[in-house]
Amino acid sequence: MMPEPAAMSPQSTIAHYRIQSKLGEGGMGTVYRATDTKLNRDVAIKVLPDAFAADAGRLGRFTREAQVLASLNHPNIAAIYGVEERSIVLELVEGQTLAGPLSEEEALPLIHQLIDALEYAHEKGIVHRDLKPANIKITPEGRLKVLDFGLAKAMSNDAPEAGDPSLSPTLTMRATLTGVIMGTAAYMSPEQARGHAVDKRADIWAFAVVVHEMLTGRALFQGETVSDTLAAVLRQDPDIAAAPPRFHRLLRLCLMRDPRQRLRDISGARLLLDEPTAASAAPASRPVKWIAATAVMAAISAIALGVAWHATRPIERPLMRLNVDLGPEAVADPRTVFTLSPDARRIVYTARSAGKQVLATRLLHQTKVDIIPGTEGATDPFFSPDGEWLGFFADNKVKKIAVQGGAPVVLSEATSYTRGASWGEDGSIVVTMSPATGLSRISASGGAAQVLTNPYAQGQVTHRWPQFLPGGHAVIFTAHTVSTGLDDASIDALDLKTGKWKTVQRGGFFGRYLPSGHLVYVHKGVLYGVRFDPVRLETRGSPAPLLDDVAANLVAAAGRFDFSAAPSGSGTFGYMTGRPETVPARTVWLDQTGKTQPVSFTGGTIGPALSPDGRMVALAVGGIGSQDIRVWDFTREVLTSITSNAKGNANPVWTPDGRHLVFGSFFNNVSTLWWARADGGGEPRKLVESKAILVPSSFSPDGRRLAYTQPVSGTGEDLWTVPIDISDPENPKAGTPEPFLRTPAADVRPMFSPDGRWIAYASQETGPFEVYVRPFPSGGGRWQISAGDGAFARWSRTGRQIFFTTSDGRIMVTDYEIKGDSFLVGKPRPWTDTRISANMGRASFDLAPGAKRVLTSVNPVDVSQPSGSVHITLLLNFFDELKRRLP
Numbered sequence: 001m002m003p004e005p006a007a008m009s010p011q012s013t014i015a016h017y018r019i020q021s022k023l024g025e026g027g028m029g030t031v032y033r034a035t036d037t038k039l040n041r042d043v044a045i046k047v048l049p050d051a052f053a054a055d056a057g058r059l060g061r062f063t064r065e066a067q068v069l070a071s072l073n074h075p076n077i078a079a080i081y082g083v084e085e086r087s088i089v090l091e092l093v094e095g096q097t098l099a100g101p102l103s104e105e106e107a108l109p110l111i112h113q114l115i116d117a118l119e120y121a122h123e124k125g126i127v128h129r130d131l132k133p134a135n136i137k138i139t140p141e142g143r144l145k146v147l148d149f150g151l152a153k154a155m156s157n158d159a160p161e162a163g164d165p166s167l168s169p170t171l172t173m174r175a176t177l178t179g180v181i182m183g184t185a186a187y188m189s190p191e192q193a194r195g196h197a198v199d200k201r202a203d204i205w206a207f208a209v210v211v212h213e214m215l216t217g218r219a220l221f222q223g224e225t226v227s228d229t230l231a232a233v234l235r236q237d238p239d240i241a242a243a244p245p246r247f248h249r250l251l252r253l254c255l256m257r258d259p260r261q262r263l264r265d266i267s268g269a270r271l272l273l274d275e276p277t278a279a280s281a282a283p284a285s286r287p288v289k290w291i292a293a294t295a296v297m298a299a300i301s302a303i304a305l306g307v308a309w310h311a312t313r314p315i316e317r318p319l320m321r322l323n324v325d326l327g328p329e330a331v332a333d334p335r336t337v338f339t340l341s342p343d344a345r346r347i348v349y350t351a352r353s354a355g356k357q358v359l360a361t362r363l364l365h366q367t368k369v370d371i372i373p374g375t376e377g378a379t380d381p382f383f384s385p386d387g388e389w390l391g392f393f394a395d396n397k398v399k400k401i402a403v404q405g406g407a408p409v410v411l412s413e414a415t416s417y418t419r420g421a422s423w424g425e426d427g428s429i430v431v432t433m434s435p436a437t438g439l440s441r442i443s444a445s446g447g448a449a450q451v452l453t454n455p456y457a458q459g460q461v462t463h464r465w466p467q468f469l470p471g472g473h474a475v476i477f478t479a480h481t482v483s484t485g486l487d488d489a490s491i492d493a494l495d496l497k498t499g500k501w502k503t504v505q506r507g508g509f510f511g512r513y514l515p516s517g518h519l520v521y522v523h524k525g526v527l528y529g530v531r532f533d534p535v536r537l538e539t540r541g542s543p544a545p546l547l548d549d550v551a552a553n554l555v556a557a558a559g560r561f562d563f564s565a566a567p568s569g570s571g572t573f574g575y576m577t578g579r580p581e582t583v584p585a586r587t588v589w590l591d592q593t594g595k596t597q598p599v600s601f602t603g604g605t606i607g608p609a610l611s612p613d614g615r616m617v618a619l620a621v622g623g624i625g626s627q628d629i630r631v632w633d634f635t636r637e638v639l640t641s642i643t644s645n646a647k648g649n650a651n652p653v654w655t656p657d658g659r660h661l662v663f664g665s666f667f668n669n670v671s672t673l674w675w676a677r678a679d680g681g682g683e684p685r686k687l688v689e690s691k692a693i694l695v696p697s698s699f700s701p702d703g704r705r706l707a708y709t710q711p712v713s714g715t716g717e718d719l720w721t722v723p724i725d726i727s728d729p730e731n732p733k734a735g736t737p738e739p740f741l742r743t744p745a746a747d748v749r750p751m752f753s754p755d756g757r758w759i760a761y762a763s764q765e766t767g768p769f770e771v772y773v774r775p776f777p778s779g780g781g782r783w784q785i786s787a788g789d790g791a792f793a794r795w796s797r798t799g800r801q802i803f804f805t806t807s808d809g810r811i812m813v814t815d816y817e818i819k820g821d822s823f824l825v826g827k828p829r830p831w832t833d834t835r836i837s838a839n840m841g842r843a844s845f846d847l848a849p850g851a852k853r854v855l856t857s858v859n860p861v862d863v864s865q866p867s868g869s870v871h872i873t874l875l876l877n878f879f880d881e882l883k884r885r886l887p
Helices: 056-069 104-123 200-216 226-235 245-254 267-273 878-885
Strands: 017-026 029-036 041-047 080-084 087-091 136-138 144-146 302-304 320-325 338-340 346-353 356-363 370-372 379-383 389-394 397-402 409-413 421-423 428-434 438-443 462-468 474-480 490-495 501-506 509-514 518-523 526-533 538-547 561-564 572-575 586-591 596-598 606-610 616-621 628-633 638-641 650-654 660-667 670-677 685-690 695-699 705-712 716-725 738-741 747-752 758-763 770-775 791-795 801-805 811-819 822-825 845-847 853-858 871-876
Touching (some): 017 041, 056 080, 338 379, 346 370, 389 421, 409 428, 409 438, 438 462, 462 509, 474 501, 501 518, 606 845, 606 853, 616 650, 616 660, 660 695, 685 716, 705 747, 716 747, 747 791, 770 822
Parallel strands (some): 695 747
Antiparallel strands (some): 017 029, 029 041, 041 087, 320 871, 379 389, 389 397, 421 428, 428 438, 462 474, 490 501, 509 518, 518 526, 526 538, 606 616, 616 628, 628 638, 695 705, 705 716, 716 738, 747 758, 791 801, 845 853
């Protein structure tokens, strides 16, 4: 059989991509360098073979698979941008294809990056299936990038050409069905070569083959033809003698011919890499539970821990563990639960007293607990450098109080959206008053706040959890380009002299510099560590996992841990154990009785918006920052794509006639409001563009004005409207945006009433989010709808009722009357006893016509409320262990 021909040379343009030059050709198609004329960047375009593109079924299946693969967002995986005209648009990766032999010193950082990439994709249920050196590039900066992740499943080719087996085209037929061969011959697992169904263990086999070739420069399996190579894979015992001895156990476990005996998870490879060789192993240090290790109990209250990594030199001060029970009155605050004093003798934590949340303190060598008067409503406590004062947030203010007792002192006004503070040696405090305004600095003696950062100046939207570095010249903090999905945020460093900041570590949150010379942070419930230079503000080497059971709040991006240099500089590290994952929510119809009815569409949904007739729902699908807009027809059970570029499309809003949608996107530091046909026809039309994040919310009843939220420096998030000329609905024209409400507080989600005379919205002007109503267009007058907690208002279209949600997942409803210019409000009451999946950062439900049911997400199990006492794990001599682990 002749090999399937690659695609012919394309025209000079594909969609809005201008072809520049040919980069390569293979069984999956021909690859070209192209320029994205809309975003002014270079991309790679893989033009699919003619026979492939002509098969509508195969092309449709490929498009569906590519949409899933586009959700991969990892620094070591080349991104998929979208599908255009029988082509797939990919990230253009500059650099050299992986080639050996490399020294151990050169190879180890690359191997760790390859493990990180595979681990990330495998956790999302995606297998590469065609891992080989030709699909791995090393950028000029030394970053490893895996190409074509998952495309072997998405595509289908006939038999490969005879020739060099290491470069043979992908052998694919259909998905993972038994009897199908996929992958490249020299790197296939035995089960893959036999055509059996495969899983992530096939990637683990290929990983070992690639690592061997990286270290030795020689292929592990080689034959004169593809058939000979496949025969070697199936029958020949892999000869790994040429690889350095420290890699032998790793390679043997990854190259077990029976997949049931093979290493099951790629994360185990990281542990095997860290094992000492027999010649260099240190004398018995007790193994401890860190990543996937077994805890060993010892005597008294402290127990010796080993880590899945072992010491490379004798342990002078072994790692010790102490379990501290804070008692039944302790409260597992949603953000930071506790803080350690600089001398590691005292712990301060949130507790419940007389029905209020307060701060409590105890000396670690005693059991006596003292409530700190004057700290009612306190959150996120932090110590002064000398340990004499305690800072905290309460009553929308930054306060301090002497640890030994006294009256609290107000230092500054704040909001309920504060996210952390750090007290410097110079007597100043860096605080996150609100992510919309970045970091601010106040004096520990009180006074006006000085704004230090504006996230939007660098295309970011949130700065939080600051920490002073030694010497007070710089601050590290958590930053991200989206306000949710903070597990993939970054750790940035701000130079206080220049006012400039840069990213020092990607893919994590709640970064903390330890006096041992390390930066630690949380990612997917794992505490990572990396060497860090606090003067140059640079990391050194590759991050390594340290603890796999650190509790964290993904919504707030808060790690539940703290540290102290004491005793004697060896370091004490305290943390709450737990996992950041929550029970997956399911999307359902929910009625007032609590009865639920599952919906037919699948996939993650963000901000569902029902059409005016209730027959369709628009939603954002995909990972945070890479979503696309889809429309599901409940009657026809058809999902229509409105966008397919994965450019952070979100917050769809229907026009009153149900024929069009407006949605927002945020990509390449630009926020845009788009107008699109609801049937998927035509291209979206740009309405408004801004450097600040634009969040559309609702249309006036005549469809001629759109209300939306836009953050503005100095006033936070404000309410705006923009007139739209819809005389030609296919070519709408936006007028000049006009502010509707600008206050120092965060004002969000403006919703027009059915008659267009009023706007309901949520605001933090009094602390927690509350729902208010103002007349439109004057904005004069204000009526509070909620009572103590509320967001995301929805007007009933058939009655005088307003629905809204609370932070704990209740759906509330209140009646209203209109008399002249007055808005008369009734008492809010629960609409149903069933609680929904609460997320005050995004719309969590929509109201069906008739107000008899809502479309929302519910958790199968309520995991929101902690039970039992709060326990803190203290690791003594933690810094010594870090220095052994990450020298």
